[in-house]
Each structure stands twice: as C-alpha cells, then as structure tokens.
Amino acid sequence: MINGNLKATYAADERVLNNSYKQAFVYGTMLALAFFAAFANEYMILIACKMGILLIAVVGVNILTGYTGLVSLGHGAFVALGAYTVTMLDNGLTGIIPNQFMFFVVVPIAIAVTALIGVLVGLPSLRVKGLYLAVATLAANFIVIFLIEQDAFAPWTGGVVGIDTPDANLLGWVLDTNREMFILISVVAFTSLLAAQNLIRTRVGRAFIAIRDRDYSAEILGISLLRYKLTSFALSAAYCGLAGAMFAFFYSRILPEQFELDLSLELVAALIVGGMGRTMGPVFGVMVIVMMPEVIKVFAAYFTGGDAASARYISPLQEIAFGLLLVFFLLKEPLGINHITDRILRAANRWPFARG
Amino acid sequence: MGQLTQFAINGLMSGAIYALIAVGIVSVYKATKVVNFAHGYLIMFGAYFYYTFAVIIPGQEWAPSWLASWEPVWLVEMKEGLPMFSPMGAVLDWVQNVPRIIFGIIGALIANAIVGRIIERTLMRPLMGQSIFAMIMVTVGLISIMSGAASIIWTADADFVPHIAPNAPVRFELFGSTIFLFGADLVNMLIALIIFGGIVLMVRYTKSGVAIRATAEDQSTAYSMGISVPKVFSRAWVLASTTGAIAGAILATRNGISPSLGLFGFSVLAIVLMGGLDSYIGVFLAAMAVGVMEAMTQWQLGGDWAEIVPYVAVLAVLLIRPHGLFGSKEVERI
Numbered sequence: 168m169i170n171g172n173l174k175a176t177y178a179a180d181e182r183v184l185n186n187s188y189k190q191a192f193v194y195g196t197m198l199a200l201a202f203f204a205a206f207a208n209e210y211m212i213l214i215a216c217k218m219g220i221l222l223i224a225v226v227g228v229n230i231l232t233g234y235t236g237l238v239s240l241g242h243g244a245f246v247a248l249g250a251y252t253v254t255m256l257d258n259g260l261t262g263i264i265p266n267q268f269m270f271f272v273v274v275p276i277a278i279a280v281t282a283l284i285g286v287l288v289g290l291p292s293l294r295v296k297g298l299y300l301a302v303a304t305l306a307a308n309f310i311v312i313f314l315i316e317q318d319a320f321a322p323w324t325g326g327v328v329g330i331d332t333p334d335a336n337l338l339g340w341v342l343d344t345n346r347e348m349f350i351l352i353s354v355v356a357f358t359s360l361l362a363a364q365n366l367i368r369t370r371v372g373r374a375f376i377a378i379r380d381r382d383y384s385a386e387i388l389g390i391s392l393l394r395y396k397l398t399s400f401a402l403s404a405a406y407c408g409l410a411g412a413m414f415a416f417f418y419s420r421i422l423p424e425q426f427e428l429d430l431s432l433e434l435v436a437a438l439i440v441g442g443m444g445r446t447m448g449p450v451f452g453v454m455v456i457v458m459m460p461e462v463i464k465v466f467a468a469y470f471t472g473g474d475a476a477s478a479r480y481i482s483p484l485q486e487i488a489f490g491l492l493l494v495f496f497l498l499k500e501p502l503g504i505n506h507i508t509d510r511i512l513r514a515a516n517r518w519p520f521a522r523g
Numbered sequence: 524m525g526q527l528t529q530f531a532i533n534g535l536m537s538g539a540i541y542a543l544i545a546v547g548i549v550s551v552y553k554a555t556k557v558v559n560f561a562h563g564y565l566i567m568f569g570a571y572f573y574y575t576f577a578v579i580i581p582g583q584e585w586a587p588s589w590l591a592s593w594e595p596v597w598l599v600e601m602k603e604g605l606p607m608f609s610p611m612g613a614v615l616d617w618v619q620n621v622p623r624i625i626f627g628i629i630g631a632l633i634a635n636a637i638v639g640r641i642i643e644r645t646l647m648r649p650l651m652g653q654s655i656f657a658m659i660m661v662t663v664g665l666i667s668i669m670s671g672a673a674s675i676i677w678t679a680d681a682d683f684v685p686h687i688a689p690n691a692p693v694r695f696e697l698f699g700s701t702i703f704l705f706g707a708d709l710v711n712m713l714i715a716l717i718i719f720g721g722i723v724l725m726v727r728y729t730k731s732g733v734a735i736r737a738t739a740e741d742q743s744t745a746y747s748m749g750i751s752v753p754k755v756f757s758r759a760w761v762l763a764s765t766t767g768a769i770a771g772a773i774l775a776t777r778n779g780i781s782p783s784l785g786l787f788g789f790s791v792l793a794i795v796l797m798g799g800l801d802s803y804i805g806v807f808l809a810a811m812a813v814g815v816m817e818a819m820t821q822w823q824l825g826g827d828w829a830e831i832v833p834y835v836a837v838l839a840v841l842l843i844r845p846h847g848l849f850g851s852k853e854v855e856r857i
Contacts, residue, residue, distance in 0.1 A: 238656055240663070291838065291841050291845075294841070294842065295841050295846075297655050298558050298659060298796075299841055299845065301659060302792055302793060302796050302837065302841075303838055305789065305793075306833075306834035307834075307838065309831060310831050310834050310835065310838075313830070317827070428789075432666070436660075436664070439660060479678075480675060483670075483671040483674040483675045484671065484675070485671075486667045486670060486671030487667065487668050487671035487672060487675075489664075489667045489671075490666065490667030490668035490669075490671065491664070492664075493660060493664030493667070494664040494665070497650075497657050497660055497661050497664065498650070498661070501653075501657060
C-alpha cells in the first residue's frame with residue numbers, strides 16, 4: 168500500500184523517483200542485474216544482451232511514438248546508422264586516436280550523426296502525420312538500407328556482405344566476451360531508461376505529451392511544433408543510434424539485412440505489446456518479443472524431438488506468433504502489458520478492499 | 524530516341540500493374556478508412572494460389588491429363604513442322620496451357636476472396652471505430668502472419684508459372700524506331716487497365732459502388748439511409764483480394780514466384796500515398812509516373828536503383844503536397 172506519499176516541497180514532488188517504492192524498485196533492479204551478470208549462464212547472458220540492445224532502441228521509439236504521438240516504421244534505419252557509423256569511424260580513426268579512448272570518441276559522434284539524420288527524416292512530420300508519416304519513415308528506411316548496400320559505398324560499409332565490427336575498449340579494458348558486454352549494455356540501457364523517465368518530467372517532455380494529445384491545441388498554447396517534433400525525432404534517433412553502437416560492439420559482424428523493415432516493426436511491436444507512453448512499457452515489450460522466439464524453439468524441439476524435417480517450420484511459426492501477438496494486444500489490450508501490471512498493482516495496493 | 528520510347532513503354536506496362544495493385548488499397552481505404560499495409564502479402568497469396576491451381580494440382584497424378592497439357596489432334600498436327608521460337612509456336616504453346624491457366628485464375632480468385640473475407644471478419648470488423656494507429660498496426664501484424672503462413676503452406680522458394688497470354692515477341696515501328704515487346708506483357712497491361720477502368724466505373728455507376736462512396740462520405744448517415752455498412756466493408760475487402768489475385772498471377776508470370784512478392788505492396792503503398800489515398804485518378808497517374816520513372820532509372824542507373832524510385836518519389840511528393848497529388852485534405856476540429 169502506498170501511504171505516507173505526502174510531499175512538502177515542490178522539489179520532492181518533481182523528483183524522478185517520487186516515492187520510496189520506485190526507489191526501492193530501481194535499487195533492487197540494479198542489485199539483481201549485478202547478480203545476473205555474475206551468476207547467469209552464457210545462454211541467459213546472450214538473451215539478456217539482445218534484450219538490452221533492443222530495449223535502448225524501443226525506449227527511443229517510445230519517446231517518439233508513445234510520448235509525442237508520431238508513428239514511425241523506419242527506426243531500424245537509425246539503428247543501422249548508429250552501428251555503421253561506429254564501425255566506419257573505428258576503422259577510419261585507428262592509429263589517429265589511441266584505442267583506449269576510441270569508445271568515448273566514436274559513440275558520441277555516432278549518436279550525434281543519427282540525431283542529425285533523425286531531424287532530417289523528421290522534417291516531413293511537420294506537414295504530415297499518422298499514416299502519411301508512417302509511410303514516409305518506411306520509405307526512409309528502405310532508402311537508407313539501399314544506400315548501405317550500394318557497391319559505390321562498399322569500401323566503407325562492406326556492402327551486401329556486411330562488415331566486421333570492432334570490440335569495445337573502455338580505457339584499455341577490452342570487452343571481448345558476452346558477459347563483459349552485458350555489463351556495458353545493462354549500464355547503458357538502465358541509464359537510458361532513467362534518462363527517458365527524467366525527460367518526461369521536464370518542460371520538453373510535457374511539451375511532447377501535449378503534442379501527442381492534440382497537436383493544434385498544443386500549438387495554440389504556445390508550444391512550437393517545429394521545435395518539439397524535431398527534438399523528439401532527434402532524441403529518439405539518438406537512442407536508436409546508441410542501440411546501434413551497442414549492436415556493433417556486441418556482434419562480431421553486421422549485415423544491412425539485419426536492419427531492414429523487420430527490425431523497425433519489431434521495435435514498434437515491442438512498444439505496443441509493452442505499453443505505449445509508459446516508462447516500463449518498453450521493458451515488458453522487449454522481454455516478450457525477445458523471449459517469444461526462444462520459447463517457440465524450445466517447445467518445437469520438445470514436441471518434435473528436434474528432427475531436421477520439422478525444423479523448417481520453426482522460423483515461420485515464430486513469424487506467425489509475432490504477428491498474432493501484435494494483433495492480440497491491439498484488439499484485446501491496447502494499452503499493453505503495462506496496463507495489466509497497473510491493474511495488479513492497484514489491486515494489491517487496495518487489498519483487502521475494493522479491487523477494481 | 525528509340526531507347527527512350529522503348530523504356531517509356533516498358534514503364535507504362537509496369538505502371539498499369541502498379542495501378543491494378545493500388546486499386547485494392549484505394550478501395551479498402553475508401554470504404555473502411557483502413558490502409559492495408561499487408562496488401563502486398565494478399566497479392567503474394569494470390570500468386571501462390573495461382574501457382575497451386577495452375578502448376579501443383581495439374582501436376583498431381585489424379586488430375587486429368589488435359590488439365591496439365593491440352594493436346595487435341597489438330598493442335599499436335601499444327602505443331603509439327605514449325606521452326607523453333609516462331610511466334611506461331613509460342614501461341615500454340617499457350618493454347619496447350621489454356622485449361623490450367625483458366626483453372627488457376629478461377630481458383631486463385633475464389634481462394635483469395637475467401638482469405639480476404641476471413642481477414643475482414645476476424646481482424647478488421649472488431650476494429651471499427653478504433654484509432655488509425657491501431658488499424659495500421661493490425662495490418663502490420665497481418666504482414667508477419669501472412670508471410671509466415673505462406674512459408675508453412677508452400678515450400679517452394681522460387682518457381683515459374685504459365686503465362687496468361689501467348690508470350691510471342693512483338694515488333695513494331697513507333698516514331699521511327701523499332702519497339703520490341705513480349706505479347707504476354709502487352710496482354711497483362713490490357714487486363715490491368717480493363718480491370719482498373721471497370722472498378723472505377725463500378726464505383727461510379729452501380730448500386731454497390733454508390734454504397735461504397737456513401738460509406739466513404741459519412742458512415743453513420745450511410746447507415747441511416749439503409750446501407751449495410753458491414754456488407755460494404757466485406758465487399759471492399761473481397762474486391763481488394765480478387766484484384767490482388769489477378770495482380771499476383773500477373774506478377775508471378777513476370778518475376779517468377781517467391782516470398783519476396785510481398786514487398787511489392789510497400790512500393791505500391793508509396794504510390795498510393797503519392798497519388799492521394801482516395802483518388803482513383805491520382806493513383807492511376809502516380810502509378811504510371813512511377814512506372815515510367817522506374818524504367819528510366821533502370822535505363823540510366825541500372826536495375827538496383829529502380830527499386831527505391833517509389834520511396835524517393837513519395838518523400839518528395841509528401842514534402843510538397845502532404846496529402847498526395849490529388850488527395851482531399853482532411854479537415855480537423857479541435
């Protein structure tokens with residue numbers, strides 16, 4: 168039960184974690200992640216790394232779609248831009264910048280580049296919205312991947328066959344195992360989640376929410392649509408760029424086809440399943456979207472005894488399950504898993520009284 | 524000049540097919556206000572159904588032999604003594620295939636109409652009156668469901684299907700240069716144009732077409748005037764899926780059959796937005812323009828670059844005219 172949630176000052180009311188339950192949850196999660204990094208087996212670490220990378224990107228999409236209300240089906244392109252910028256800069260700057268400091272140079276540049284291109288892609292959002300924007304971003308995604316695949320840029324991007332990516336090097340500590348990468352990814356993902364939670368409590372975040380609720384009304388209230396829509400695009404692209412950077416450091420090789428429409432759809436699907444416009448939404452969504460194929464793989468192996476003939480059905484089944492999950496949540500629980508947990512928490516909060 | 528005309532004509536031919544695909548998206552949008560992102564996958568289903576009824580079933584042992592290859596006596600007599608690759612030979616080859624082509628097209632039409640109807644009943648009807656975002660995302664989810672289902676049902680990765688029309692080469696003079704075409708492409712274009720024109724006329728003059736337009740104008744008024752709106756919805760979906768079946772069959776004969784057929788839907792979606800979602804004329808012009816631009820790009824820059832032409836074009840058009848070339852502007856109230 169949340170009681171004693173009394174605020175005597177504005178500062179206390181405006182804190183990011185404004186009650187003791189939230190603080191306990193955040194510190195508890197930190198502890199749990201530390202234990203996980205120390206004791207989990209390799210497979211669990213791998214899955215958790217995938218989740219972490221996707222989570223950073225989904226938090227970015229949440230800022231744009233969940234808080235500002237602009238639909239994008241092209242954020243896979245920003246992840247690609249982040250990953251490729253990091254790789255290309257790392258290759259280009261080897262020898263110029265000592266390896267120990269490379270990470271701290273290339274990652275901020277990659278984030279800045281993706282944010283800049285985010286502004287560029289966001290320009291149509293000033294004139295079109297809803298469906299038209301979805302198709303415009305979809306088109307941008309196709310164009311970016313197409314340019315990466317071009318032979319003309321192949322010396323830098325590797326073209327269709329992909330390119331080897333560097334290992335992260337933090338001041339001489341080379342993160343060449345998955346476990347070490349998990350520490351980096353979980354710290355980055357955790358920080359970016361807290362940063363997003365902080366963002367929506369500020370003036371900028373409130374402007375985003377006003378635009379989502381009714382953009383013309385927001386404009387009448389004096390919120391500059393130009394400025395805040397583009398800020399939203401830049402921020403969400405920057406998050407995706409960061410996710411792309413982690414992607415490049417985590418995998419040993421990146422291919423353009425990894426960032427096609429499928430990734431963009433996965434990002435939006437994770438957001439819808441988790442719950443749009445909520446801080447914890449992306450977390451729940453990413454867990455479901457990453458775990459679902461694994462669960463299907465395990466079940467398929469259990470029922471068929473793992474014979475090769477039925478193995479070809481696994482990937483279509485995963486695809487169908489992904490679509491069904493998306494459709495199910497849209498039809499039955501449009502506010503996502505976050506809404507379910509909200510209900511449970513509210514019932515627990517009021518126990519033993521009314522449960523509604 | 525000769526090259527230019529040749530490529531322009533090629534472009535018009537693929538533009539006609541784009542228009543045929545686009546008509547499905549526009550019809551569904553006009554009636555139900557849903558933009559179908561999965562239309563490309565409906566087309567892919569049409570192509571696979573055509574493949575099933577025109578190639579797989581005639582190839583079965585229990586199928587009658589005339590279905591797989593029709594060989595009446597007069598046909599065999601005519602074929603004897605013909606030189607290889609003669610136009611007459613191409614026509615006779617086609618005559619042999621006629622039974623399975625007809626069987627394939629009818630089968631694809633019926634099967635795709637059923638698929639369209641199932642989608643409308645199970646996914647779209649519960650969403651009546653929901654937000655645009657939810658409707659878009661349901662069709663996005665449908666993409667995954669349909670592409671997964673297709674790869675479970677049909678194992679073939681890529682295969683060829685019989686041409687709808689005799690594929691004899693055609694040569695003629697235009698503006699003082701020789702144009703070289705395939706007969707099948709020409710017939711495909713005619714089919715696409717006739718169907719497109721037929722649907723535009725139907726929406727304009729027939730009773731069910733007027734019902735579609737009335738529903739597009741104002742759903743609740745249409746309801747109160749005695750139009751069954753749910754019936755209009757399912758009719759629009761059946762219309763989209765049957766035109767999609769024909770478009771799928773045509774695409775399958777042009778490009779061979781493969782799961783990547785679904786991606787056509789996205790470039791056509793770009794074309795539809797370019798033309799303006801609710802304008803048949805705008806969409807037709809946009810489809811032709813993109814077809815020609817693609818052919819020109821193919822000629823000047825190579826085949827790769829042609830595939831992003833629709834996307835670049837839609838971005839350019841949306842920046843200048845946010846509701847497409849001929850689309851009607853939405854009026855918003857606060």
